[in-house]
Amino acid sequence: MSEQPGFIKSVVKKGVIGAVIGAVFFGAATALGFPPIFRYMFLAYATLGTAVFILLDAPALPTFGGIKAVAALLAFYLVLSVVYIGGASLWPQYDPNDEKGKIVKLLEAKRRASEQGKAEELLARTKALDEKASAIMQRLQTLGGPTVAAPAAGGAKAGGAAPASGDIVALGKEQWELQECYNCHKLEGKGGKKRGPELDNIGNLMKAEEMKEKILDPRSWMAEGFEKEYEKKKMPDKYKELMEDKDVDSLVAFLATLKNPAVNTPKPVKKK
Amino acid sequence: MKTWQRSLLMLFGLLAVFGTAAYAQVPNAPTVEFPYTGNRTAVWIVAQLHILFAAFILGAPIFVVISEWLGYRKQDPRYDRLAKEVIKVTVILYSMTALTGGLFIFVLLATYPQFTTWLINHFFLIFAVIYPLLFIGETIVLYLYFYTWDAWKGDRKARHIALGVLLNIIGTVTLFVIDGPTAFMNTPAKAEGASIVEFIQTATLWDKVFNYSWLPLNLHRLVGNVTFGGFITGLIAAYMYMGAKDDSERAYYDWMGFVGNLIGVGALLFLPFMGYLLAYELCDYDASICPYMMADQLSMFFEMQGAMIGLIFLASNYYIWLSMKRIEGVERVRISVLAVLVMIALPFVMTYIWTIYPVPDPKSLAVLLPLVLLPVVFGRFIPFTVSSRAAIKVSFLMVIVGNAIWMTPHGFVATGAKLVEELELPGDWSFLALMPAKNSAAITLVFVTVVSYIIYNRAIKQGTIVWGKIDFASQFVLIFLAFSAIWTMGLMGAVRSLLRKYYHTYNLVPDFTAESFTPTLAYSAWWITGITLVFYIIVSFAIILTLRVSESKAHAHEGSPAPAGAK
Numbered sequence: 001m002s003e004q005p006g007f008i009k010s011v012v013k014k015g016v017i018g019a020v021i022g023a024v025f026f027g028a029a030t031a032l033g034f035p036p037i038f039r040y041m042f043l044a045y046a047t048l049g050t051a052v053f054i055l056l057d058a059p060a061l062p063t064f065g066g067i068k069a070v071a072a073l074l075a076f077y078l079v080l081s082v083v084y085i086g087g088a089s090l091w092p093q094y095d096p097n098d099e100k101g102k103i104v105k106l107l108e109a110k111r112r113a114s115e116q117g118k119a120e121e122l123l124a125r126t127k128a129l130d131e132k133a134s135a136i137m138q139r140l141q142t143l144g145g146p147t148v149a150a151p152a153a154g155g156a157k158a159g160g161a162a163p164a165s166g167d168i169v170a171l172g173k174e175q176w177e178l179q180e181c182y183n184c185h186k187l188e189g190k191g192g193k194k195r196g197p198e199l200d201n202i203g204n205l206m207k208a209e210e211m212k213e214k215i216l217d218p219r220s221w222m223a224e225g226f227e228k229e230y231e232k233k234k235m236p237d238k239y240k241e242l243m244e245d246k247d248v249d250s251l252v253a254f255l256a257t258l259k260n261p262a263v264n265t266p267k268p269v270k271k272k
Numbered sequence: 273m274k275t276w277q278r279s280l281l282m283l284f285g286l287l288a289v290f291g292t293a294a295y296a297q298v299p300n301a302p303t304v305e306f307p308y309t310g311n312r313t314a315v316w317i318v319a320q321l322h323i324l325f326a327a328f329i330l331g332a333p334i335f336v337v338i339s340e341w342l343g344y345r346k347q348d349p350r351y352d353r354l355a356k357e358v359i360k361v362t363v364i365l366y367s368m369t370a371l372t373g374g375l376f377i378f379v380l381l382a383t384y385p386q387f388t389t390w391l392i393n394h395f396f397l398i399f400a401v402i403y404p405l406l407f408i409g410e411t412i413v414l415y416l417y418f419y420t421w422d423a424w425k426g427d428r429k430a431r432h433i434a435l436g437v438l439l440n441i442i443g444t445v446t447l448f449v450i451d452g453p454t455a456f457m458n459t460p461a462k463a464e465g466a467s468i469v470e471f472i473q474t475a476t477l478w479d480k481v482f483n484y485s486w487l488p489l490n491l492h493r494l495v496g497n498v499t500f501g502g503f504i505t506g507l508i509a510a511y512m513y514m515g516a517k518d519d520s521e522r523a524y525y526d527w528m529g530f531v532g533n534l535i536g537v538g539a540l541l542f543l544p545f546m547g548y549l550l551a552y553e554l555c556d557y558d559a560s561i562c563p564y565m566m567a568d569q570l571s572m573f574f575e576m577q578g579a580m581i582g583l584i585f586l587a588s589n590y591y592i593w594l595s596m597k598r599i600e601g602v603e604r605v606r607i608s609v610l611a612v613l614v615m616i617a618l619p620f621v622m623t624y625i626w627t628i629y630p631v632p633d634p635k636s637l638a639v640l641l642p643l644v645l646l647p648v649v650f651g652r653f654i655p656f657t658v659s660s661r662a663a664i665k666v667s668f669l670m671v672i673v674g675n676a677i678w679m680t681p682h683g684f685v686a687t688g689a690k691l692v693e694e695l696e697l698p699g700d701w702s703f704l705a706l707m708p709a710k711n712s713a714a715i716t717l718v719f720v721t722v723v724s725y726i727i728y729n730r731a732i733k734q735g736t737i738v739w740g741k742i743d744f745a746s747q748f749v750l751i752f753l754a755f756s757a758i759w760t761m762g763l764m765g766a767v768r769s770l771l772r773k774y775y776h777t778y779n780l781v782p783d784f785t786a787e788s789f790t791p792t793l794a795y796s797a798w799w800i801t802g803i804t805l806v807f808y809i810i811v812s813f814a815i816i817l818t819l820r821v822s823e824s825k826a827h828a829h830e831g832s833p834a835p836a837g838a839k
Contacts (some may be wrong), residue, residue: 034701035694037684045676052668056593061744063522077808080755081801087579088797091572094686096789103774103789107782114784115386149429157763169444183563183688191688195559229725234559238779241467 010057018050106178109244172254175247181241187258195234197223200263203256208266211252216240221265230271274776283481299442304382311383312787316769317803318379320762324807327761328504329369330443331497332362333414335505335535337436344429354528357819358423358505363418364376364814366411378650387776387783395453400540403596406446411440445495451489452481452529455779458768459484468780484557493541500757502536504827507754508815510747528748530595535590536753541721544581544714547764552632554771558778561771567688573767575681576793580760585717587753589667592639592728594746601735605660608651612658613671613725614643617707619716621676626708645717660727667720674716680704686793758807762800 003041025042034042064072112121176182182191186198202211206221214221218235229235306314336355343351381388392399417435424432461475461483462468472480509529516522555562564570596602622640629635658666682705683696697705772778774788782788 011506032701033698033699035696037695038680038697041680042676045672052590052672053665055590056665056668058745060597061748063744065514065516072748073514073751076751077755077805080752081805084759085794085797085801089794090491091575091793092686093792093794094569094572094790096791098687098689099789100786107774107784110782111784114782180560180563180568183568190737195562207514232556236558236560237464238468238558241469242779265624 005057005130007057008060011054014050014054014057018046018053021049022046062202102178105174106242134155160270168250168253170254171247171250172252175243176254179243179251181251184234195229197226197266198263199255199265200260201265202268203259204261205265206268207257208252208256211255212248214268215243215248215251217272220270220272221268222271224269225266284639293432300487303385306383311785312531313799315376315379315383316766316799317530318372318376319769320765320800320803321807322369322376323765324500324761324803325365325369325372326447327493327497327500328811329362329366330447331499331501332504332674333417333443333671334498336362336503337433337440339531340436341433344433350524350527353524354505354531357528358501358508359421360818361504361508361811361814363414365811366414368810368814370407383709384776387781390781391453391457394472394480395456395477395746396479398449398452398721402449403446406449410439410442410446414441441472445571447493447497448490449481451486451493452483455486455489456480456483458489458771459486459554460777460780472780483704484553485550488546488553490542492546492550493518495539499536500761502532502534502539503750503754503757504811505532505779506536506750507530508819510750511812511815512819513747519520519740526739529742529744529747530539533588533591533750533753536757537725540588540757541718542792544718546612546818548711548714549697550804558799564773565767565771569687570770570792571681571688571768572686573763573770573796575679575766576797577760577763578675578679580763581717582671584676584753584756584760585671587722587749587756588721589664589724590670591746591749591753592724593664593668594743594749596664596728596731597743598738599731599735599739600738602660604733605727605731606657607660607663607723607727607730608654610651610654610660611647612663612666613715613724614646615666615720615723618643618719619670619674619712622712622824623677623703623709625745626711627703627706631711636818637798660731663727664724665722669715670720674713674720677704678707678713678717680709711735755804755808758804759800762803764795766796 022043025046026039029039029042112118176187181187184196185191187200206214211220216239218233218237221231226234243251304310305311336359339351339355339358342353343349377388413435417432417439420432420435424435460468460472461479463471489578505789506529509525509532513522513525513529516525532677551562551565552563566574619641625639626636629638680697683691685691685695703709770790773790774783775781775782
């Protein structure tokens with residue numbers, strides 16, 4: 001019990017020191033141009049440090065047992081559960097809806113080729129035929145004669161609506177997003193982490209068939225200055241299996257439009 | 273639990289393994305839909321529970337046999353008692369491992385029959401022959417090891433220890449064997465220039481097992497299991513300390529908690545490097561996995577991991593702090609000022625050095641090794657020393673600094689696609705989010721914890737430790753460490769599975785179900801917490817059943833415990 005006043009003093013003293021350090025961190029982060037969220041992060045670290053140093057001088061907890069220990073344990077588990085779930089919920093959350101549409105598009109070809117996809121296609125066709133037959137029957141009943149019904153507008157196409165095929169460049173841009181090329185290659189100043197070259201001017205440096213060759217066989221070409229990445233095989237050798245030929249063609253068509261000489265896209269070197 | 277009950281459970285587990293292998297041959301088996309959780313989460317829950325039990329039953333025997341050997345060599349009965357008490361709990365949890373393993377395969381077959389059939393067919397020899405045989409072998413040796421404990425004493429003790437070693441060999445081989453299909457799902461075997469689909473058709477079983485992530489996964493799980501086993505031993509000790517009826521019991525369980533924590537933390541020090549190796553191999557397999565982990569969908573999972581690692585290291589050091597408070601003569605213990613200076617300099621110096629010579633460049637060690645060895649080599653020649661209390665306070669400070677570096681993200685967004693300037697680290701400071709800084713943070717956490725333990729060890733040797741008189745808060749620290757270690761295992765297990773993205777087997781077998789997206793961290797945290805609590809309830813029940821209830825047949829007290837070297 002005699003430890004209590006000393007501990008309170010320690011809490012006050014360390015609290016003040018912690019507040020000063022937190023304020024210094026916050027001020028320094030502001031002066032150095034850190035966005036507000038990082039300033040609060042530094043403040044949080046100062047608070048954590050203060051809490052830890054206060055805890056170091058906390059008076060000893062007396063031993064207890066029986067029901068009191070069981071109750072303390074249950075309360076402790078409850079606190080831990082709340083803190084961990086709450087803590088995880090405080091971080092920015094990835095929205096699965098951003099991914100769901102992409103996954104459907106990415107797996108569309110594989111699904112069509114799979115047994116499950118074939119069965120689904122068959123079911124869709126059967127359903128469409130059923131609907132058409134019902135419509136014809138209905139019309140016949142209304143007209144009272146054997147007139148053949150006109151096909152329903154837009155006629156349900158087996159396997160769902162095909163993607164608009166008019167704008168191959170737009171489809172190629174979609175492939176850029178779907179295959180997450182931006183994770184390694186910078187474009188218009190966005191994305192990339194130095195794993196691969198910026199591609200803003202690739203259209204002036206490579207022909208369409210050369211780009212296709214590089215995508216399907218990453219060992220065939222190397223970007224100048226990316227020797228280390230080439231040696232480490234940073235570009236995955238998987239697109240020949242993951243992408244359909246038409247998808248590669250559309251991606252190449254999109255890349256061929258990238259002709260910005262202001263950006264220093266490294267020179268491609270033929271390797272194979 | 274009686275032997276026949278345990279045997280029944282084991283039989284159930286084995287039947288599940290054989291039965292599912294047979295069921296897997298049924299063509300076009302219909303799928304079921306789990307209400308509320310959905311199929312993916314149902315598999316997640318059962319698989320994670322199974323892995324937690326399996327981790328304990330594989331990790332605990334490693335230090336059980338070491339503890340038994342120490343007891344034999346030092347003729348100190350406390351080590352033997354510790355080993356026996358942990359193996360008692362292990363035997364109960366072994367049944368739970370078999371039970372959840374069987375359940376896991378049933379749920380997997382009911383929810384993803386086509387994929388499960390495909391996987392079993394590719395690893396048929398493992399699933400139908402090797403794994404069951406190893407499981408049977410391990411069961412026999414485990415029970416033999418447990419039931420011969422009292423009979424094989426004295427001259428026959430060495431034989432008993434050899435049996436324990438055999439148990440561990442079988443356990444480790446079992447782990448490595450089942451890691452084959454697990455690692456294969458993440459990094460299926462491939463060959464240069466060949467289509468992955470075609471290669472798999474002609475690949476041998478060994479080609480499939482010996483894939484990119486198999487060895488690092490083996491190492492990561494092996495070290496993780498020992499860590500986990502150590503912390504669960506700490507949990508057992510904490511429960512028993514709380515329920516102890518007298519001072520001698522409290523003294524023993526205080527010592528047991530100390531040993532469990534020592535093993536847990538000792539193995540924990542290697543875990544960040546094993547995790548790094550696994551991540552390195554995954555990125556080497558397919559570079560697109562890296563951004564998915566660190567910069568995109570799973571980046572915030574790694575933030576949470578950073579928070580958990582920081583808390584675990586803080587708690588480990590806090591346990592040392594509390595433990596040192598009850599050592600008489602601790603004020604005399606001092607340490608070279610060089611150790612303290614290295615602790616402070618380490619994160620900053622190594623971030624700079626590793627930016628120039630990134631790991632694994634051999635030059636990356638050229639500064640690290642001399643720096644960490646500096647206090648050991650030159651410490652005795654420098655007359656300046658600091659008190660143990662001050663040094664450990666610096667340790668706490670550097671754990672916070674190291675963790676702050678570890679957790680500083682490139683941007684406060686869950687996907688790089690949504691990164692805007694207001695959420696991004698300023699350009700001049702972006703090095704804080706790169707691997708050199710993260711590696712230096714990890715080495716700082718490890719180094720300061722090692723220094724804390726060196727100080728602690730000196731305090732034990734130079735002072736007099738009063739077992740059973742530790743601050744009661746330390747028992748909650750032990751419980752916290754076990755809970756947090758389990759939670760982190762759950763989190764990283766989810767990450768490893770999610771790395772397959774929308775594939776059952778990465779780039780090979782797509783997951784066409786509507787659940788193949790990346791879940792939110794918050795959603796994952798709910799399930800991880802739920803799984804941790806269920807595991808805790810079962811483990812708590814096993815501890816109470818095996819140790820507290822059977823305490824009425826109490827053994828004689830094994831003297832006043834004191835560690836080797838203590839005065």
